[in-house]
Amino acid sequence: MPINKSPAVNKFGVISFPYGEEVLKFNFQNSSKSHKSRSLLLIREKFILKFNQTQNPVEKKELLEQARKNILRCKRKLGLSSLGLGKHVHLPFAWTEVIYLAQCKGEIQDEALGMLYASLDHASFDYDHLPALFFVAESVLYRLCCDAFLQEFLYSVEIKLTKIGYLIFLRLFIFFLHGQLRSFKEHLLRLQPYSYALFASGESYHKYPNIFSNVQFMLKTLQIICEKELYSESVFSTVENTGRFANTESDTAHLQCNDGGYELNPLLWHCVAAWFCVLSNSPQLNSVLEHLILHKMQLQKKCWLDLVLALLVLGEAAKLNMTCLKTLMDLMRDFVLSIMSVEKQDEEYTGDDLSWAGNVVHMYTTIIAEICLYAATSDLRKAAFIGLYGCKCARKDVFLMDKSEQPELQETSILSLLEFFSSKISDNCDQVVWIGYYGLVYNLVKMSWELQGDVEEDGFGNMIWQTLQKTKDYEKDARILNAIHIAQAELNDRSDPFTRYSRKVPSKAKEEVFSKYIGWRVANALSKLLFPPPDVRVLPLKKPAVQQDQMKYLNKKQESTKRVLHFTVREHPSLSELPMFPYPDFFTKADKELAKVIDYHWQKEREIQQREDAICEAEEQKEKELQEKKHFEKVMKQREEKLHKQTKPYELPPRAEVISLEKKTTHKNTGVSMPESSSTENVKIATFMLGELSHN
Known part of the structure; x- marks a missing residue:
């Protein structure tokens, strides 16, 4: 709506x-x-x-x-x-x-x-x-x-x-x-x-x-x-820094500009130095952060654009380092308390005079929300949401029904700030209070939407959802409830603002709701400006113009060497339906080449292993046959010793041996001896009778 x-x-x-x-x-x-x-x-x-x-x-x-x-x-x-x-x-x-x-x-x-x-x-x-x-x-x-x-x-x-x-x-x-x-x-x-x-x-x-x-x-x-x-x-122009972080006290030498140019805030310089130390794994990080805290009063100046950049760069360092996260939260805690005390004590800071402070606080709520989502480790994400010491509001109700109970601001995690701001919200509250409260609730809605469908962050998403539900139930301030409505409309009810009718537009793809990379780009660009490597350009400058004669020569040379056919989507509408794959960068190409090398050596090792397995199998078969032969010879030797036979088991002896053996057995059993002539005649008679039968 x-x-x-x-x-x-x-x-x-x-x-x-x-x-x-x-x-x-x-x-x-x-x-x-x-x-x-x-x-x-x-x-x-x-x-x-x-x-x-x-x-x-x-x-x-x-x-x-x-x-x-x-x-x-x-x-x-x-x-x-x-x-x-x-x-x-x-x-x-x-x-x-x-x-x-x-x-x-x-x-x-x-x-x-x-x-x-x-x-x-x-x-x-x-x-x-x-x-x-x-x-x-x-x-x-x-x-x-x-x-x-x-x-x-x-x-x-x-x-x-x-x-x-x-x-x-x-x-x-x-x-x-x-x-x-x-x-x-x-x-x-x-x-x-x-x-x-x-x-x-x-x-x-x-x-x-x-x-x-x-x-x-x-x-x-x-x-x-x-x-x-x-x-x-x-x-803005920087003086060449030869000692890097050797002399952090004399920052004005690196920040002042000649002829009335732009003067960079010392706090921003130290935040960029902290980012540089985190990237280079420098042991001077703790020293830089100590000097950074000394410049925390710079947050009370009205040059708040540098302060926003400082928080943005330090937030990027906090996504990688726990000490930087602690420094960021301590810096914002001192800023919120000092601004609220100034707003109460000094009558000069009223109305639009402190609007810049609201911008800084709102920017911080976005940065801490991005740390909760995109920090390098789960400990960093947990500390940004719950607190460095596991704040008490994670174990109790964040929203206090009794507004007279005023909690202290120990740290500036999301739940700690939510508890602090919710206890101080009222119609006549400080501007920083309701803007900070608004920013927290607004970013919580976007965080909940960002974590939809992420199974690995299911517990974190449920905690954010429960916090939002409690906000809807307990908070009655229209400004805070308005933050929920605006965030939901931005994410789910996108409408055309330049027509006289409201028409919902279905979202086919999940759009980005947080700026994931701009802080990293800004931090790198500022680190190259303030701490440039030797013989390296800070930012890519304009490419030198090529003379027309040289361009003509190159074009003629290209035309003479090869001809390329270019196809466009306009000429071939079917090409627009093809999926567009990302162009591989250096690391992707290197990974592919490494995969090819690994696959080649793996194939070679597999072939060698197969040949060795075949040789081992042949030797095992040969050894098995030799064992069977020795066993058979042993059995035959034992058979010959016991039975006085050289035939194999279950093998019939020759015909002559069988007949002689039957004769001996028969003569032994009957004890009668038959004349040799009569047996010969009986054989002849039997043979004659068989011949006659076959003839008939």
Whole structure:
């Protein structure tokens, strides 16, 4: 169900376009010749208007099929299954095409924004991405300022646009720290008018911290990069650090910039140093973390953009190291207690003065939720959710019915913060309290959805589900219950925000609800900036231009050597139905080659084993036959000794021996001797009678 946002009226019946074709040419300035030969964009304004306005069912089906093919092509160009790596990946072209596809109403819009969010999350930092990144940034700001802000209700796609905007401006800020935005002043000038619209519409999102923090992050980033790039000649520059962590006290030498440039927060520097120590397994990690705690008061400054980056980088280190997790939780505990004490004691810090603190707390709730889901070990995930010491609220009811009982904030795990904030929530509570409580509940809903179907994390999912059910039963504050409704609408009830009717869009695939990789990308980029390896570029710079004569020579040489047939989805529609496998990276190829080597040696060893088994079997058979022969000879020898016979058992003797033996036996039995002549005559008579019978 859409949530009422502000009593505004949408004046735009048709989606407008912020760019013409001439503005889009920047996307192909660094593209190859094959992309230049094609049309500037396959998704044209005419196609989008026709897709959104047609009422003919047959034509609508054809346009939907064409848009679906474009979605498949964009998935391949984005490299969603290979983390943006592979020869088939072309991120600037794909980002531009996807942001145009996102203006098609319905399921195409929702899927295109989901693809763009996933790509911006895991894509690497490359200088060649900047033109397309500025184009996507202006397109998202245009959609927010000219369409979404004027909507009467809050929609899930509007939330997704702010999340995409957060990732875009986070990337732009990292490029700004590397000093790579100096040649993009024209693009920055085009973004400036949107900052005024963002600032004016901030009040409409004040009661939705998940959106408000993203909008505030975009505003703060625009303010910093425009001020430093448009109104000054210098930008952030680091002094070469020769001693690494040898002198951690003199951080200002590495953080100060010349000629009024950007000054990096010491806390951020120490967080990046901690990440570097975790990756390199450095023994100086404990020393760096001790100095990091000394700079915890830096969290009370209003340069909260650096503080958000510091928490993001330290959160990535906490996913790998328990000491870093403990430092992160101690840092946030001191921050929450100090901000709440300042808000109560000092009257100057009221209203919008502490809105930055709410943004920092909300960012922390997202970071700690990501640690619970994606940390390297189960101990880290358990500590982030329950606590380092197995907090008491894991064994008792988290929600206290008696609000007069005020628990102390011992640590900032999810359950500890939930117990602390729930005990202090009220209509006149501190702003940090209800924003932190809102962020915890909002992220718990997304965590529960993320763990659906995971059998290995079934117990963890059940604990989160029970916590949410208790929140629904015991909590009566409308702001906290609103967090549950917004998170559920974002995950399960995605609707088109730019139509006058609400239509559910079925989700065919599970989309990413957390940014899994951007923290890792940011931490690596900042570590290369502050602690660069020798003779290694910090970020990939623009590729040197190749002379036209040389390009012609290379093209002629390629044409003369071989001819390649290129098949496209447009020419062969059946190819769009084929599954797209991820392009194998170096480690995948190495694993395949290693498997081949192992299989080859295994076959050789198997053949050798078979030959040895055959030889052993032949020897055993020969030995068995020899034993049988010896046994037979032994039996025959015993037979000859006892019976005085040389015949085998059960073998009849020759005929002559039988007759002589019968004669002897008969003579012995009767005792009568027959004359030899009479016996001979009897034999002759018997023979004659047999002859006569046979003749007759």
